[in-house]
Amino acid sequence: MRRRSRAAEAVAAGLLLVLSAACGSRLPERDFEQGGHSTGAPREPVRVGVITSATSPVGGAAFTGPRDGAQAWFRDLDAHGGIGGRPVEVHTCDDGGSGVGNNECVRKLVDEQKVVALVATTSLEYAGASHVSHARVPDIGGQPVGAAYDTYPHLYGIYGSLAPRDGTPGWGGKLYGGTEVYRFFKREKGARTAAVVSYNQSASAAYASLVTRGLQTEGYKVITEQVDFALPNFRAVAADLKDQHVDLVFDAIDSHGNAQLCKAMDEVGAHVVAKVTNVQNWTSTVAADYKDAPHCRNALWATGSSRNYEDVNHPAVRAFREATKGLKTHSQWQLEGWAAARWFTDAAKSCVARGDGITRACVDGFMNSGRPYTAGGLLLPVSFERLPQPPKTRRTCLSVARWRDGTGWVTQAGDMTTNCFVLPQLSYLP
Structure with missing residues (x-):
């Protein structure tokens, strides 16, 4: 799992x-x-x-x-x-x-x-x-x-x-899987309203549905926004995010679409607590990728299960x-x-x-030994077991970072090994 x-x-x-x-x-x-x-x-x-x-x-x-x-x-x-x-x-x-x-x-x-x-x-x-x-x-x-x-x-x-x-x-x-990402922002930032932006594509809509379910499980008010893939009107979405006083924005769109969404959010003044992205977009190219959206860019947060590559005080990093x-x-x-x-x-x-x-x-x-592995502290403990039934709850830890111009990705909430939650596990189809 x-x-x-x-x-x-x-x-x-x-x-x-x-x-x-x-x-x-x-x-x-x-x-x-x-x-x-x-x-x-x-x-x-x-x-x-x-x-x-x-x-x-x-x-x-x-x-x-x-x-x-x-x-x-x-x-x-x-x-x-x-x-x-x-x-x-x-x-x-x-x-x-x-x-x-x-x-x-x-x-x-x-x-x-x-x-x-x-x-x-x-x-x-x-x-x-x-x-x-x-x-x-x-x-x-x-x-x-x-x-x-x-x-x-x-x-x-x-x-x-x-x-x-x-x-x-x-x-x-x-x-x-659990809902640790959504629990984190509720606990740390007091977030209560979240938006999920997707395309009118089946895969995009399926991912948006998965995120929506997790947010609702954590008690969020969820605003769903869908745009046309061929002619996306991100400015209309951004305006609605502002009107709905959204705290968090999650998405089921591609990298280019994310940059355009952020640009539209800056243009209409839709300022959020966090524009949440994932480990795949946790890169040093943020300044260039989001060059037209300075406010949204500095609201980017990333979550994962490995130590921030900017944490050079850690010997393994x-x-x-x-x-x-x-x-x-x-x-x-x-x-x-x-x-x-x-x-x-x-x-x-x-x-x-x-x-x-x-x-x-x-x-x-x-x-296959069953012993947890961390790669010298780069990873949260990784293990492999073969449980006959899925666990109903699980303790899960989270690595979190926020982008800051001039600095890069700054680790949030202390060490990832202590930023943990015990959460119910929700089923989903791969």
Whole structure:
């Protein structure tokens, strides 16, 4: 089970495609063993794969953050001796944002390159997930754009899962999550009225309905606003937000639409407590993306389950920023890709320490141990269990940041490990 905030983002990432316009044969485990007693070559590279929808219809930069973060980790790792003296050989594959392309990437990396694991997968359509699972390849720290990480064994999403993962999403086709994002703004900012803006598209409307339900569960008065996708009248929406005295704005629209909505809000004077976005938009490009909306821009808040990439006082964040200082931009997804690569590395090092060799089975055993993982404090504790029934309540913590011109993303509400709620879990269809 993933946190509701992450679940909503998975739906949002999936709807971006709408808004922007098989299993192979199982090969023996011994064919994929790397290191230990299987090769006798201590300097042979450890092969990992990274699948990204880099050239998807959504746009070239939409899904590349986790890949860039993972590659930065492995470059830094190799500069410091690799894993047990062995370098990491990273094989990347762009699936183009299509199911066909994703299956091709999976077969290339799993069957041809024989990678020991996939890391930081970020695919718009993870059609090859069942192939990865049947091949028993651990997929570590992937972004849950769809339901694959709550469906298949051997797949370990960046936010964890409590679902049985027996081939059916969640429990009987339903996923569960909490309302911590909405509870946070009610507690911290006294918010009582929220607006949800969507397009007249089925995927956008479905996501808006999910957000609306969560807000209503937390006792908000909810104003729903829908605009035409082809000819959106954001100025009319902004005017209504002002008239309704809205505290919070959530959306089910694309990045360009968000910028236009913010511009319209500034033009009509619709000032809100928070314009809430998600981890995918938690980036250093905000000033440029929202250049025409200075007031709305400074009302942007982001929520997630990982430590703010601007918190350089934390040693794990500082290491990430030092290793990625050559990148033109920074983002929360880059940090999570870095954390995913660190996760694989810790698993592989545990295999070396035991003398088992870096094999798929050994790495998978580390991932499936049930022990919570934090990547040195970059992530809220992530765990994987297979509960026969979904929990009725769950304690969930939240990372929160607000954009400030001249400073960037500023962490709110103290440390993410103490910003927590015990909440009922609501079901939804993936």
